[in-house]
Amino acid sequence: xxxxxxxxxxxxxxxxxxxxxxxxxxxxxxxxxxxxxxxxxxxxxxxxxxxxxxxxxxxxxxxxxxxxxxxxxxxxxxxxxxxxxxxxxxxxxxxxxxxxxxxxxxxxxxxxxxxxxxxxxxxxxxxxxxxxxxxxxxxxxxxxxxxxxxxxxxxxxxxxxxxxxxxxxxxxxxxxxxxxxxxxxxxxxxxxxxxxxxxxxxxxxxxxxxxxxxxxxxxxxxxxxxxxxxxxxxxxxx
Numbered sequence: 001x002x003x004x005x006x007x008x009x010x011x012x013x014x015x016x017x018x019x020x021x022x023x024x025x026x027x028x029x030x031x032x033x034x035x036x037x038x039x040x041x042x043x044x045x046x047x048x049x050x051x052x053x054x055x056x057x058x059x060x061x062x063x064x065x066x067x068x069x070x071x072x073x074x075x076x077x078x079x080x081x082x083x084x085x086x087x088x089x090x091x092x093x094x095x096x097x098x099x100x101x102x103x104x105x106x107x108x109x110x111x112x113x114x115x116x117x118x119x120x121x122x123x124x125x126x127x128x129x130x131x132x133x134x135x136x137x138x139x140x141x142x143x144x145x146x147x148x149x150x151x152x153x154x155x156x157x158x159x160x161x162x163x164x165x166x167x168x169x170x171x172x173x174x175x176x177x178x179x180x181x182x183x184x185x186x187x188x189x190x191x192x193x194x195x196x197x198x199x200x201x202x203x204x205x206x207x208x209x210x211x212x213x214x215x216x217x218x219x220x221x222x223x224x225x226x227x228x229x230x231x232x233x234x235x236x237x238x
Contacts, residue, residue: 037215037226039068040078044233058085067230079105085118093124112144131158146186154178154194161199170202174210191221198231206237 043063050056060083066076083101090096099118105111117140125132133156141148156176176196183189198212214229 036071037228039228041065041067041230046235047238049238054089056087077108078110079103096121115142146184148182148184150180150182152178152180172200174198174200188222190219193217208235
């Protein structure tokens with residue numbers, strides 16, 4: 001019975017969940033935004049280290065570059081990000097984090113550098129083999145021309161695609177829906193939406209690789225913009 005339940009769970013994921021998220025990515029372009037989307041690439045390297053049962057820290061570098069603009073393939077580096085998170089475990093499924101983030105665009109002459117402070121609360125629920133994550137973030141973004149206060153909520157669902165243990169060589173699908181609201185004294189309030197679909201692999205107990213797509217509908221309450229991100233991330237535990 002357990003084997004059959006696992007089989008149908010994987011079947012449901014591949015035949016419904018993944019096409020559903022791809023449907024969101026593809027249909028959103030024509031319905032909610034004008035023009036051709038810009039396609040970005042993002043490569044991420046994250047290093048996590050647990051100092052105790054209650055505290056862990058992570059350091060991440062991220063590179064963003066344009067792959068397709070005005071339907072023309074190209075490579076144009078946009079920015080490099082460096083950020084740190086300190087996470088405090090409140091319980092098995094609840095934690096809070098504080099983050100410090102730096103974005104460099106000036107060196108590539110693509111916009112303002114940014115310093116960002118982040119406060120985060122995250123909790124998880126587990127139902128029938130599916131892990132749900134609820135993430136609340138508050139951000140203070142300090143740019144050259146403005147200080148932006150952004151609130152974010154993300155709902156994620158992680159579904160194992162094989163029968164191995166969750167922390168060793170497990171393959172999984174993760175889908176995320178996120179809403180963002182930004183406020184500033186010098187800019188109009190902005191509302192964004194993001195849809196993400198990724199496949200992940202625990203290559204070893206301490207190394208995880210993820211790749212997928214993200215569709216961003218930005219400022220849809222104003223003049224909407226829509227972009228596609230090709231995501232690749234490696235996460236190492238020390």
